[in-house]
Amino acid sequence: MTPEGSLPLRRDPRLPTRALSGWGRCLVETCSVARPTDVGRLAELVAGGRSDPDREPGPPDWIPRGLGRAYGDSSLNAGGGVLDLTRLDRLLAFDPETGVLECEAGVSLADVIATFLPRGFFLHTSPGTKHVTVGGAIAADVHGKNHHHDGSFRACVRSLRLLLADGSLVECSPAERGDLFDATVGGMGLTGVIVSARIRLRRQPTAYYRVRYRRTTNLDAALEAFAESDASYRYSVAWIDCLARGAHLGRSVLMLGRDAEVADLPPARRAEPLRVAPVWRPSVPVPLPGVALNPLTVRAFNAAFWARHRDGERTEDFDRYWYPLDRVGGWNRIYGARGFVQYQAWLPRASSRAGLVELLEAISASRRASFLAVLKACGPANASPLSYLDTGHTLALDLPYGDDVPALFDRLDAILLRHGGRLYLAKDALTSPERFAAMYPRLEAWRKVKEAVDPGRRFASSQARRLGLVEAR
Amino acid sequence: MSETVLVIGATSGIARALCRVLAARGCRLVLAGRRREELEVFGRDCVLRGAPEVAVEPFEALDFDSHEAFVARCFERFPGGLDGVVACHGTLPDQAATERDAALARRTIDANLSSMVTVLHAVALRLEARGDGFIAALSSVAGDRGRASNATYGAAKAGLTAFLSGLRNRLAGKGVRVLTVIPGFVATAMTEGVLDPDSPLVATPERVAHDIDRALRRRRDVLYTPWFWRYVMLAIRLLPERVFKRLRI
DSSP, rough: OOOOSSSSSSTTOOOOOOEETTTTSEEEEEEEEEESSSSSHHHHHHTTSSTTTTTTOSSSSSEESSSSSSSSSTOOOSEEEEEEEETTEEEEETTTTTTTEEETTTTHHHHHHHHHHGEEEOOOOOOOOOOSSSSHHTTTOOOTTHHHHHOSSSGGGOOOEEEESSSSSEEEEEESHHHHHHTTTTTHHHHHHHHEHHHHHHOOOOOOOEEEEESSSSSSHHHHHHHHHHOOOEEEEEEEEEEGGGGGGTTTTEEEEEOGGGGSSSSGGGOOOTEEEEEEEEOOOOOOOOOGGGGGHHHHHHHHHHEEEEEEEEEEEEEHHGGGGGGTTTTGGGGGOEEEEEEEEEEEEHHHHHHHHHHHHHHHHHHHOOEEEEEEEEEOSOOOOOOOOOSSSEEEEEEEOOHHHHHHHHHHHHHHHHOOOOOEEEEEEETHHHHHHHHHHTHHHHHHHHHHHHTTOOOHHHHHHTSSSSSOO | OOOEEEEEEESSSHHHHHHHHHTTTOOEEEEEOOOOHHHHHHHHHHHHHHHHOEEEEEEEEEEGGGGGHHHHHHHHTTTTSSSSSEEEEOOOOHHHHHHHHHHHHHHHHIIIIHHHHHHHHHHHHHHHHHHEEEEEEEEEEEGGGGOOHHHHHHHHHHHHHHHHHHHHHTTTTTTTEEEEEEOOOOOOOOGTBBOTTTSSSSHHHHHHHHHHHHHHHTTOEEESSSSHHHOOOHHHHHHHHHHTOOOOO
């Protein structure tokens, strides 16, 4: 057995502080972490009550956290408290007639799928990982491959129960306390703690999708292909090769999908159309050396991806179609000890072509290796002031973190602002308060609600302080 | 297969994860514990996850006189009685506190050991009469060898491991299986602030629950979970006392 120093035992149980990071692993902060098992204890923590006299006084402020899949510092709170909600994970009610599921905020989308897909229900929409919580999905107003058709996660949220800074619980929905609902959806946990929600699931005939692959040789062809196909396909996304330059700038593989009917399945699968056989999942146990990802390996990956995806149509199960990255556990560790950052930018339709060309050229010129760049056409905005998407296009790309990355992101931000675009808060790690304010014109409406429900700033995150959403302590 | 299983201490981390596994494979559940409201909410969760029926029974570990009636009630909740019982209740106090506070030391032994003996004796009589069923209880690696950092808790768990071994011996050949579950470090509310949940040595309750379910189905006697603890504890038990007493592990 190992000597005491290396045992995972803590000396002082009164101060459960931990070094936390987001999914990108590049920003690490020391936070006090509480992991309540019920709403009563949660309310006590938020109100700063000390039921246990042996405990130290609570931290100055709190930020709720789910499964920690926001990339930057959205769920970190340096010098403050983090409410880990993964133990508030109970399903509360389900109505098979309407598909409305009421559950606690810490229930993961993976759990929802595992429980309800066998009964013929799937999520209204989903981000590229199922390892996020329902609370996190609402707080970031996540979107997925069907945004152009079905909107973001908000569209399925019937109502939510919010724990406010004063310890009270309130229900809100688009009809009831609409302003608070709007500010909470996409509000990154800063209006209060989402304790539970009623979300509507969608009937799904099978666990499979018919996917059409379509290669396009450059950006113009890709944008044209989106415009052509988005009316007829419920799901669409493109993988885009960020290393391609010149005439091939923006060469892409479009993946267009629709829900597979039972008749679309091979005969062997028709008896159990909602069942997907479990597969072995590899995982990355430790951070790989920083050199593992370099322009050579990424170029090889991109070339292989391009070669493998010839035009054609095939049937894929939901895991493969929605969550290709979840197949490798802890894939964020391939970026090494310094972690990575994601740049996810939205551009309005009128300027998206010009903006995307400039962004891609700047990235290509930087010679930073990026694989897994993703392009998608998106539909109109919703009523939440901090919700990310609107009609136009969104581009997301992962870059290993390095000393030159902040300067590169400054250049990208400048391009983005020139074209009226914005960044996604769930991915952002580096932008400034001025740029953020310029990207979100409805920010003042959000601030008004924040001021009304949390005048004492009980809810704050490292990101919120960095972006001026709350003042520094 | 629709078994009826009583889970005692059902709001604890490992028990919660186990109840969900049992619910998903269609078991009827009787959930017992102190926090009734929480159990009611969790019971609905289990039904949504596939349990055909769930009942809630209040259970007070330190009220020994109530245990016989408690077990009798649990056996009557559903027609057909109980097919198995999983006892998960327990408490992990600060060792230093138990050294200063005699009442706390005694409560630690009573909650982790005495109550297990009284309640499982009442269960064993009934299952023995049926000639079929299973008993499982959560012991701990702390019971495999006494250490300075958890001598009081470890003594209770060592007693529990010995008791379960005796119970298994008694019920062998009578159709009743007894499973001793020996978890290592598990990230639950009980170990909050004591264990670092990010350590690779610390398992999730879901992992442990999955192992317990498999051990029940395979009719195992003793389960170390995760598996490597069997060898870690073997090595620790083999250390001569002369050496062991000087170690701080």
